[in-house]
Amino acid sequence: xxxFTEKFDATGLNCPLPILRSKKxxxxxxxxxVLYVIATDSGSVKDFDAFCKQTGNELLDSSEADGKxxxxxxxx
Amino acid sequence: xxxxxxxLIATKGTLDWxxxxxxxxxxxxxIGYEVQIFFTFYxxxxxxxxxxxxxxxxxxxxxxMPMGMDKWFPTIGTAIPGMEAMMSSMMKSKMKSKGVxxxxxLRELCQEADVKLIACQMTVDxxxxxxxxxxxxxxxxxxxxxxxxxxxSDVNLFI
Numbered sequence: 376x377x378x379f380t381e382k383f384d385a386t387g388l389n390c391p392l393p394i395l396r397s398k399k400x401x402x403x404x405x406x407x408x409v410l411y412v413i414a415t416d417s418g419s420v421k422d423f424d425a426f427c428k429q430t431g432n433e434l435l436d437s438s439e440a441d442g443k444x445x446x447x448x449x450x451x
Numbered sequence: 452x453x454x455x456x457x458x459l460i461a462t463k464g465t466l467d468w469x470x471x472x473x474x475x476x477x478x479x480x481x482i483g484y485e486v487q488i489f490f491t492f493y494x495x496x497x498x499x500x501x502x503x504x505x506x507x508x509x510x511x512x513x514x515x516m517p518m519g520m521d522k523w524f525p526t527i528g529t530a531i532p533g534m535e536a537m538m539s540s541m542m543k544s545k546m547k548s549k550g551v552x553x554x555x556x557l558r559e560l561c562q563e564a565d566v567k568l569i570a571c572q573m574t575v576d577x578x579x580x581x582x583x584x585x586x587x588x589x590x591x592x593x594x595x596x597x598x599x600x601x602x603x604s605d606v607n608l609f610i
Binding site: 387388389390391392394395398415416426429430 | 474477478481482483549550551552560
């Protein structure tokens with residue numbers, strides 16, 4: 376994954392801030408845009424999955440590397 | 452997706468118990484729920500402009516204490532003067548270092564997301580509290596008002 380419209384760095388933030396702040400950024404974006412989120416909260420893996428399932432936004436990719444979690448979310 | 456509804460009752464006014472209602476409400480709102488929180492009794496502290504919330508080790512054997520104090524420190528010791536203030540400030544700094552949001556921040560996020568905050572009028576009167584002590588943008592109502600929303604909610608929690 377590399378293409379994205381906006382990037383949000385949630386490094387250091389703990390539950391539920393990565394979700395809440397990402398949601399805020401998504402609100403300012405257009406349908407079809409892709410938000411790239413970087414987080415360090417290990418609980419965010421399941422949370423971003425659940426968030427996307429419930430909001431209709433599409434989780435294009437979710438991965439982990441060197442203790443950081445990367446999410447690509449396509450806005451519904 | 453039809454809008455779901457979450458109704459919460461917040462009854463506690465300590466630092467630790469301030470988190471569940473505001474975390475659940477703000478997250479539910481982010482997912483698309485319509486949310487109301489009804490604050491009653493000590494929960495009203497969570498609507499104060501100046502919250503100054505505390506957490507107490509007294510009568511709280513589940514609370515982890517620094518340096519393994521919860522293992523060897525006598526229970527009666529949790530009642531010594533200054534203990535509550537010390538634990539509260541330690542808890543706040545620990546939360547900050549772990550990237551946990553402050554209660555005020557979560558409350559603001561709730562208000563931004565149009566979470567409806569309702570103060571129990573009866574308890575406000577009971578404790579002789581003044582509307583000027585509370586943040587702006589809240590409602591004052593009673594149990595019947597809570598049920599108007601709770602009765603058609605998908606999730607109802609008493610905290």
